Amino acid sequence: MSLVSPVPAVLRHQQTPPGTGRSESVQSFSSSSSSSARSVGLTEIEEKSPRGPLSVVVDDEEDMVYVAVGKDVKESKPILESVLKGYEQRKIGILHVHQPDQWIPMGLGGRFRVENLSKSQLKVHRQEEKERVQKILDQYLIICAKKRVKAEKFTIDRDEVGKGIIELIAQLGIKKLVMGSQYSKKMRAPRSKTAVFVQHEAPPICSISFICPGNITCTREARPELITQSPETQLKQLPWSRSMPLGDSMSLLSSTPDSLRKCQSTNAVSPPSRLTGATMTPRSTLTIGEDVDTWESIQKMRTSEVGEPSSSSWTNDLGKFSMPRDEDGCSLQFVRESEEGFHESHQVHMEFACNGEGLAKYQLQQTMEEVNKAKQEAYEEYLRRQKAEMAAFEAHLQAKRTEKSYNEEKKQRIEFEEALRMTTIEVESLKSRRDEVLEELHKANDRRLMFEVQIADSKQTVKELEEKLQSAQDLIVNLQREREELQRECDEAIMEAETTRKAETSSSQCAQNFSEFTYIEIMEATNNFSDSLKIGEGGYGSVYKGFLHHTPVAIKMLRSDSLQGCDEFYQEVNVLSRVRHPNLVTLIGACPEACALVYEFLPNGSLEDRLQRSDGTPPLTWQARTRIAAEVCATLIFLHSNCPNTVIHGDLKPGNILLDANLVSKLGDFGICRLLHNPSSSNPPTSTLCHHTNPKGTFTYMDPEFSSTGELTHRSDVYSFGVILLELLTARPALAIQKVVQDALDNGTLNTVLDASAGKWPFVQAKQLAHIGLRCCEMNRKRRPDLVSDVWRLLEPMKVSAGTPSSFRLAVDEHGCIPSYFMCPIFQEIMKDPHVAADGYTYEAEALKGWLESGHDTSPMTNVKLSHHQLIPNHALRSAIQEWMQQQRSSC
Template sequence: MAMVSSMPATPPQVNPVNSLRDIGVPGIMTSRRKIVNKPSPSMVNDTIYVAVGKNVKSSKSNLIWAIQNSGGRRICILHVHVPAPMIPLMGAKFPASALREEEVQDYHETERLKMYKTLDAYLSICQGMGVRAGKLQIEMDCIEKGIVELISQYGIQKLVMGAASDKYHSRRMTAPRSKKAIYVCEQAPASCHIQFICNGYLIHTRDCSLDIGNVEVAFPMAQQMANSEVGGSPKLRSQSIVQGQNHGIKLTNPAQELFRRVRSVNDGHRRSLASVSDESYGQSGRSPSVFSMCSHSISVEPGLTPNLISDGSENELDLTLNGPFLINKNLHHSASPSVLQEMDGGMDDALYDQLEQAMAEAVNSKRDAYQETVRRGNAEKNAIDAIRRAKTTENLYKEELKLRKEQEEAVEKANEKLNNMKSQTDKVNEELRLALFQNSSLENQIASTELMIKELEQKIISAENLLQNYKDELDDLQIQRDIAVGEAEEFRRKQWEASSSAHKLQCFSEFSFQEIKEATSNFNPSQKIGEGGYGSIFKGILRHAEVAIKMLNRDSTQGPEEFQQEVEVLSKLRHPNIITLIGACPESWTLVYEYLPNGSLEDRLNCKDNSPPLSWQTRIRIATELCSALIFLHSNKPHSIAHGDLKPANILLDANLVSKLSDFGICRILLSCQDSSSNSTTQFWRTDPKGTFVYLDPEFLASGELTPKSDVYSFGIILLRLMTGKPALGIIKEVQYALDAGKLKSILDPFAGDWPFMLAEELVRLALRCCEMNRKSRPDLYPDVWRILEPMRASSGVTNTFQLGSQGLCQPPPYFICPIFLEVMQDPHVAADGFTYEAEAIREWLESGHDTSPRTNSKLAHRHLVPNHTLRHAIQNWLQSH
C-alpha cells in the first residue's frame, strides 16, 4: 500500500537585519549615527576588521600588522567618527548649541569629507600591499561605544585595534593601556576575537568564548535590539535553560507546541510499529527492524523563533547554526525499505490505515505550528513597528517643544537686545553731544596753539641768531686757545732747554748729537735694531758701553711732548723690570737706553731669527715680572702712572731673558676723582686713545678715560698670548670657546713644553677675567693677580735672578763694572772722558797726579766729576733684587 503525506510549502527565508531595518527598529539608523558600506553576513567570518583613527600616521602600523597577519583574509577598515562638539569660528571655538544649525551642519559635513579622505588613504595602503579591503564607519559621540556597537550589529568575530598610544608603548606591556582599548576589551561581545596592537607589536589577545552548551542561546542581533525596544517582553525574548553539558533546551511558544505534537505522533507510531515488529518477529524469527517516519524539513523563520539546540536525542528537533543566524535541520526518520515491505505484506489494513492517519495528523500539526509561528512573528513585527512609530511621535513632540522653547528664548533675547540697543543709542547720542562740545573746545585750543607756535617760531629765529653769534665767538676763543697752548708749549720747551738742564743732568746724562752720530756710525742701517711709533732704534757704543738709541723720525706719530713725557717719567722711576734710561740728547729728541740683546717679547713669541721658543716656566716668570712692574707704576706716589701702550713689542728681554717694560711716550700720570656712586676715589686721565688697537681697553676707546684697569686689560691679552702663542686679534673668543668645550689643551702653545693642565687652566681663567669688557669686573693686579702668579713662578722652579755663570756668581751688566776697580760700582761718576767710574777710584786716579783718561790715555779736558744718579739707582735696584 502506497504511503502518501501532505507537506507544507517551504517558508520564505528572512534576513533579520534587513527585516528589522525595514520596520524601523531603533539602533540600526538614527539621526546621530550613520552607517555606510555595510558588509554582508557572509563576509563577517572571513574578514578581519581593523579599528583605525583619524590620524593615518599613528594607525598605519596597526593596519600593516593586520595585513601581514591576515592569512589571506579580507580587510575591513573600521572607523568611528566623532563630530566636533566645539565649532571654530572667527579665530575662536563655540559650542554647537550656540550656533545656527546650518553652520554646524556645514562644519560637520566638512569633517565627514576629511574622514572619507582619511579612509581612502587607509584603503590605498591596503591596495598598495595587494589586499582586498572595504570600509565601515559609524558616527557617534564616543569612539569606544561605537566600536562595541559595530561589533554587536554585524557580529564581528575578528578585530584588530590599538592598545595604547606610541608614547606609552613598552615591550613589557601585556595589557591594553588606553581607556578605549580597556572599554572594548571589557564590553565587546564574547564572540569577538580581539587583538590589541601597539607600535607594530601584539600586546594582548582577547579570545572569543562561544561555549554553546553553557551559554544562553540568544536571538540574532536585530531580534535583541527589538527586544530591548519592547522592554523585555517574554513573547519577544529567547529563554534557554542550561541543564548540563549534553541536556536539551526547553522550548517555549509555538515551537514547543510543535515539538510536543510531533513527538506524540512519533511515540504513537513507534508503539504501533513496536507491536507489529514483535508480531513479525514472533512469526518469522527475524530480528526487529527500526522504523522511522519520513518527513520533510520544517523551516522556522529566523529571528522570530527561539534557538533550538539538539542534545543528540531522537525525540527532539535538530537545529544548527547557519552562518550568523539559526535555522533548523531536516527533521525526519528514515524507514527501512525492508521493514516497509514487511509492513506492506504482513500488516492488516486497519493497522496501516491508523499509521497513515497518524502521519497525516503529524504533517497537519507541523503545518499548523508553522502558520502559528508566522502569525506570531507578524504580530511581533507589528508591535515593534507600533512602538517605533510611538517613539518617533514622542521624539517629534519633544523636538517641537524644544523648538518652541528656543523660539521663545530667541524672542526674549531679541527684546533684550532691542532694549540694550535703545540704551546704547541714548548713550551714543550723549557721547556725541559731549564730543561736539569737546570738538568746539579743541578748535579754540588749536587756534590759541597756532598763535603760540608763531610766537615760538619768532623766538627760535632769535635764538638761532644768538647761537650763531655764540658759535662765532667760540671759534675765535678756540683759535686764541690754540695759539696760547702753542705758545705755552714753546715756552715750556725753551724753559726745559734753558733752565732745567742742570737739574736733569743730576738724574741722567745728556749727550750731544755728535756723540749720537758717532755711536750709531752716522745712523748706519746695519745697526738699526727696531722701529716703533716714536722712531727708529739703533744699537751703538756710547762712551765705551753698548746702548740702545731711539731717535725721533720726522714722520713719527709722537713728538717733543712724548719725548719730554718719557724723560720725565723714566728719570724718576727705578725698577728691575722697567728699562733704564741712561741719557738723552734734547738737540735731536733722542733717548739712550741700556741695551737688551734678546729683543722684544713679540720677537721671541714669533721665534724671530730662529731663536728658540720660550719655555712655559720662562713665560710664567715674564708674566710675573710684568705684573710686578705694573703694580709699581699703579702704586706710584703721589699719582699713579698708567702705561697706556702695553704690548709684547714694548716688553724687552735682556741676556738672561729678564723682561723690561719700555716705551713710556704715551704714559699718563693719573688724576684722582671722587666717585659719588661708590664713595671711592677713581684715578683716570681723559685723552684721545692711542696705541695698538687689539691691546687697548674697550672702555678706554669708548670714553677716552685711561685708568689702571686699562693696563689690566692689555695684561690679560699678553697673558693669553704667552699661553697660546696665537695672534691677539680674536684670541679672547677663541680661548673662551676652547675652555667651555673642554678643549683647553688644544690651544696651548706646544712649543712651550708640557703645560701643567691645572696651572694652565687657572692662568687662562685669570687672563679672561682681566679681559672683561666691564672694567669694574676686572681684578686688581695687587693682590688678586699677584697672589696667583707669584706662587706659580716659585713653584715652577724659576727665580727672578739672573742665571749663574761658570763660577756660580751673578753676571751684572758690563756698564755696572768700574773700569778701574773691575767691581760693581756703588757711587758711579762721569769723568771728562765720558766714561763712568767708581767715585773713589777716579778720585784716587786724579789725586795721584794723572791728567789722562784711564781708558783712552788721552788728556782730560778738566778734572770735574759728575754723579751718574741714573746708573747708581739701576745698580742699587739690581743689587737689591739679587
C-alpha cells in the first residue's frame, strides 16, 4: 500500500535552518528535540487483531503523533481517521514526501526528462506540482477540522519516499509515527519497500505503527536504549532469524557454501552476494517485508548470478521469484544494476558451483552480450524517440505560432474591411452634405437680396420711431411729476389712517392689555437698530435693548420678509395677550408694521447664558436652580390647565427662559406654540388633546414622538422640561445628557457629573431631581410623569427648602409692606388660594366665585366681559405667599 505519492510537492512554509546543508525545506510549525541517531536493527513486530473499528491509541500526552499520507486522499483517509479516533482534543502532524517528476508530460502525448527543459519551463512545472500537492494536503486538514482536531502539515522533496520520511523524523524529532503498509493474513511485519526501509532506518526512539485499514496494525515500539550503542553493536543485534512466509518455504540464511547447497536441495534461495559483510544494499537485497514475486525475467537478465552449470533446477527454482522493481517496472537503470550485480556476485558463484564451470561461463557471456545489445538498442531507441518527440513538440509550437499569426492577419483584414466600409459611408455622407450646403447657399443669396430691401424699409421706419420716442419721453416726464403728487397724497392718507388706528387702539386698550407702537417709535427706541444695542440674534430675528417712554425694554424684531415670521408674530401676540402669570414674560406692546414685539427688559439674560457663564457672569447656586425648576414647572402647569384653550409651548429650552434682576424665571418665545381647545376644566388636560403639525423647534429638546409623528401634546413640553432639569444639575450640553446621567446613577457616581460651580448639592435632592428628569425624558410619552401629581409634588418642598426668591424678599421693604400681588383685588387681603381668571389677573378663589355667582360676567379689574368662567390655580404665587408668611412668622 503506497503511503506517499510521486505527485508534486506542496509549497513549503518554513525554510530549514542555515547550516543544515540541504537545499530542501520542510514545512513545520512545531519542533521537538530528538536524537537523529539511526539504528538498522528491527524491533519486535506486534500483531493486533483487526476486530472492531481500528484506531491508534495515544498514551503519551507529551508526544505529538505524525501520520504519513500520500497523494490519494481516498486511500490515506482511513489511516488518518483511525488516528483521529484515538486522538481527540489534541494536535497531530501530517507528513508527506513529494517525489518531483523526472519525466515532464508535454503536448501530443510526449514526455521529456527534466534535464532537457529550460529553467523557466521547469520552474513553471514545479510550481504547478506544489499547488496540486497543497490542495491535496488541505483536504487532509479539512478531515481533521471536521473531527475537531488541530493539525499541521509538513512536506519535503525527495526522490525516495523512505529517505524523505527518515529525514522528517530526524528534523522534527518525531517519537510517534503512523503509516500504511500492505497486508496479508500471515503477515507479522510490513511488506512494502518503503515501510521496511523506514522500519530499518528510523531512529530507535521513534515508535512506528503500520496500519492496513480495517485489517491489521503492526507496531515497532521505540527503543531509546539503542541510541547509546555504536552502529557495529546495533548491526550485530539484527534479528536475522526473523522469517516471513514466502511461497511454500523460504528463509534468510548465511552466505556459506554449505548453506547454499542446502538451499539448492530445499528449493529456497537467498542471493548470497548480498548477505556477506556488515552492510546491505536495499535495492538488491531480499529482506523482510519486500515484495517477493516471481522473478520472471531472471534467465534473461541475471542467470549468471544464481545458476549451476550442470543443472537447470537452480534456474527453475529462481523462476519462482522476481527481483524488487521500481514502480515504473524494469528500466534502463535496472539493466545497469543487473550488470553491476554480476560483477559483485561472480566470485561467490565460483565458490559454490559443484561442476559445469565452463558451461556457466559460456552462458554468462552469452547473457551479457544479449544484455549489452539490448541496452544499446534500448538506448538508441530512446534517443530516436526523444528526438522525434522534440521535433513533434517544435512542430506543435510552430503550428501554434502559425495559427496565431493567421488569426491576427484575419482580424486585421476584418478591421481593414470595416474601416473601408466606414470610409465609403463617410464619403457618401460628405457628398450629400456638400449638396445640401450648395442648396443652402443659393437660398442664402436669395434671402440676402430680400434683406437688403427690408433694410431700406427699416431705415424709414426707424426715423419714424425716433420721432415717436421723443414724444414718449416728454410724456414720461409728465407722468413722473403726477406720480410724485400721488405719492405725497398717499403718505398723507397713511398718516391719517395711522392716527385713526391709534385712536381705535387707545379705545380698546383695556381689552388688548398691551400697546401698539409705530415703526418710527421702534426705530427711535433702538437708535435705528444699532448693533451696539443688539443683545441677541437667531433664526427668528434679532433682539435689541431700547427705551420707550424712558423705560428700558427688549424689542424682538421678527423677520417680516417671511411668512413664518409673520405667523409667529401674531401667534405670540395672541397668546401673551390672553394669559398672565408671574413667570411669563410681560408683553408691553407690539408693532405689526415691523413685526416687532416689545417686552419688559430682563437684565440677567437667559438661563442658557447663566449656565454657560457667558461674559463672566457668576454661576447659579443650587438653591436658585431648584427654585427656577419649580417656577418653570408651575408655569407649564398653568399653561396646560388654561381654559378654554390649553397652551402647548412646543419650544421649551434654557434659551427661552429669561431671568430678571432677582433671578426670577420668565418663560417667553411663544412663536411656535399651539392652542388646543379644552372645554373641560380638567387639570391636567386629557392626553387626547393633540395637534398635528410639522416638527419645529430645537432638536435636542424636541419630543422624539413629536419629531417622528408630528403629534404635539402637553407631554411634549414634559420631555423638554426633563432635559432642562438635567442641564440644571450638570450644566452639560443637552445632547446625550440622558445617557450621561443614567450611567452615573447606575455606577453610583452622580457626584462626578453634578455642576460643582453650583455649590454642594444635597445628594438626596440631586438624586431625586436626576430620577424625575430621566422619567420626563422617557422615549414613550405615556411613561412620562404628570407635572401636577408627580413633578410638582417633588419640586414644591424642594423650593421651600431652597429659600424664598430674592424678588419676593426684596418686595417687602424695610417697613414690612405686603407685596401688592399677594393681595386679592376683591377682598384686598393676602390670598390663600390664588386662581387666575379669564382676564389674566389672579384672585382669591372664594372671592371670584362670589363675584361670578352674584351675576357679574365681567372682569373686576377691566370691566370687560369674561370669555369663560374657568379658574386656574396659580401654584407659583401660592408657594411664594406661603414662603413669605413663613418668613414673617420666623422673624417674629
